[in-house]
Amino acid sequence: MRPFDYLRPDDVATAVRAVADDPDARFLAGGTNLVDHLKLGVARPGLLVDVRGLPLHDVEVADVGGGTVLRVGANVRNSDLAAHPVVRREFPAVARALVSAASAQIRHQATTGGNLLQRTRCVYFQDVSTPCNKREPGSGCSAVEGFARYNAVLGASPECVTVHPSDLAVALAAVDASVVTDGPAGERRLPVAELHRLPGDAPEKDTVLEHGELITAVELPASPVAQRSTYYKARDRASYAFALASVAAGLELDGDVVRDVRIVWGGVAHKPWRALRAEEALRGERFSEEAVLAAADAELEQAETSPGTAFKVPMVRGATALVLGRLAGGGR
Amino acid sequence: MPTVSFRVDGVDHTLDVDVRTTVLDLLRERLGNTAPKKGCDHGQCGSCTVLLDGRRHLTCLALAVSYDGAEVVTAAGLGEGHADGLHPVADAFLRNDAFQCGYCTPGQVCSAVGMLDELREGHPSHVTEDLDAEVDPDDDELRERMSGNLCRCGAYVGILAAVRECVASGGEA
Numbered sequence: 001m002r003p004f005d006y007l008r009p010d011d012v013a014t015a016v017r018a019v020a021d022d023p024d025a026r027f028l029a030g031g032t033n034l035v036d037h038l039k040l041g042v043a044r045p046g047l048l049v050d051v052r053g054l055p056l057h058d059v060e061v062a063d064v065g066g067g068t069v070l071r072v073g074a075n076v077r078n079s080d081l082a083a084h085p086v087v088r089r090e091f092p093a094v095a096r097a098l099v100s101a102a103s104a105q106i107r108h109q110a111t112t113g114g115n116l117l118q119r120t121r122c123v124y125f126q127d128v129s130t131p132c133n134k135r136e137p138g139s140g141c142s143a144v145e146g147f148a149r150y151n152a153v154l155g156a157s158p159e160c161v162t163v164h165p166s167d168l169a170v171a172l173a174a175v176d177a178s179v180v181t182d183g184p185a186g187e188r189r190l191p192v193a194e195l196h197r198l199p200g201d202a203p204e205k206d207t208v209l210e211h212g213e214l215i216t217a218v219e220l221p222a223s224p225v226a227q228r229s230t231y232y233k234a235r236d237r238a239s240y241a242f243a244l245a246s247v248a249a250g251l252e253l254d255g256d257v258v259r260d261v262r263i264v265w266g267g268v269a270h271k272p273w274r275a276l277r278a279e280e281a282l283r284g285e286r287f288s289e290e291a292v293l294a295a296a297d298a299e300l301e302q303a304e305t306s307p308g309t310a311f312k313v314p315m316v317r318g319a320t321a322l323v324l325g326r327l328a329g330g331g332r
Numbered sequence: 333m334p335t336v337s338f339r340v341d342g343v344d345h346t347l348d349v350d351v352r353t354t355v356l357d358l359l360r361e362r363l364g365n366t367a368p369k370k371g372c373d374h375g376q377c378g379s380c381t382v383l384l385d386g387r388r389h390l391t392c393l394a395l396a397v398s399y400d401g402a403e404v405v406t407a408a409g410l411g412e413g414h415a416d417g418l419h420p421v422a423d424a425f426l427r428n429d430a431f432q433c434g435y436c437t438p439g440q441v442c443s444a445v446g447m448l449d450e451l452r453e454g455h456p457s458h459v460t461e462d463l464d465a466e467v468d469p470d471d472d473e474l475r476e477r478m479s480g481n482l483c484r485c486g487a488y489v490g491i492l493a494a495v496r497e498c499v500a501s502g503g504e505a
């Protein structure tokens with residue numbers, strides 16, 4: 001592990017300035033991904049700025065722009081957020097996504113902001129002896145013709161075919177959550193669905209955040225689709241594994257007609273994949289499994305598969321029907 | 333080198349550390365506490381689990397500088413104040429044949445103690461059907477809640493029996 005300098009500021013402005021002023025600096029939160037990257041040589045920062053001393057530990061109901069949101073500080077632990085009574089009652093997809101991720105130990109260490117900024121578990125990204133455009137731009141992609149089980153089927157590029165590993169990000173996108181950031185250019189809000197980016201020709205950039213821009217909070221607006229939402233995760237073993245494919249969905253019915261719906265897929269793209277075509281196909285329609293499957297098919301027309309990833313298309317299609325059927329039946 | 337302080341199994345320590353030192357390496361290499369084990373060293377096996385400020389943590393993924401001031405209880409310190417120096421969870425592991433080689437056991441025992449607290453506090457898990465109801469700690473719940481600790485000997489049947497017994501006896505910790 002390369003030696004680094006370590007800072008633990010107690011205010012956001014100092015933390016932001018420390019990273020913004022040093023191209024070789026990185027924020028450190030719970031460390032469950034970054035500490036491993038230090039060991040593997042995937043990350044070799046010259047300065048770590050520990051954000052766990054920043055006062056971003058609260059969950060509170062707040063008024064933002066005329067509406068009520070649950071404001072979650074970036075340092076709130078994954079375990080505490082999953083157990084929070086308002087999250088369990090008003091945002092079940094978020095609670096379900098959190099408890100489906102990692103292990104209890106890791107959920108005590110991992111934070112809300114850090115979870116969103118974890119990096120891909122692509123085996124080639126994590127193995128510094130192999131080419132990887134995300135780790136080393138221009139070196140090539142080993143996954144394109146390599147081990148493909150965790151590769152993307154939507155929105156990939158020739159430069160990068162990996163997926164984003166966060167379960168939480170998928171659920172947050174489905175409940176219309178926003179991230180609040182503080183950076184060299186000041187504070188801003190952006191939807192979680194717009195935080196991560198598709199790889200294009202710059203797969204080294206996971207998100208739209210600037211260097212030195214820090215997630216300080218996540219805001220979850222209460223809504224009918226959030227209140228009736230859930231998360232389903234398909235994986236290779238029953239627990240403690242990343243998603244092969246996952247679905248976060250919310251449903252608001254008017255009788256048997258779909259008034260509003262959210263469908264976001266995980267494990268299939270470089271970002272949480274909001275299935276906008278599928279949502280559009282369902283809105284205003286009578287709810288049925290056939291309608292859901294047809295909507296999923298409309299979205300999946302864009303899918304591009306290889307022999308190693310072809311299984312994901314029927315998997316995410318079936319999971320979408322399962323999840324929406326469960327919600328229509330009153331489950332969460 | 334930065335100076336850090338830890339309270340480990342009831343004893344205070346203050347020492348200078350290389351900034352790259354994990355809590356696991358601090359415990360094992362600097363303080364000679366070999367109860368937490370270095371299994372995978374990548375957060376995948378759970379053998380380095382301790383209770384840190386009361387909750388189960390993976391010490392291999394924790395930098396010592398980042399946890400300066402923490403109180404750590406390892407499997408070696410759990411028995412403090414109990415009859416025969418044996419924590420009831422450790423005792424249940426013994427009586428239920430919950431290990432073979434024993435390498436993962438200190439992590440399993442710490443993890444089980446932390447899990448019992450989480451159950452008491454009503455934390456939901458991946459297999460909890462109703463997020464608003466009280467958790468029914470059946471075998472599915474216990475397996476899911478212990479899934480962060482691997483046992484390569486495959487002593488899971490005994491581990492489950494030991495943990496089940498602790499839950500039934502009120503989860504004394």
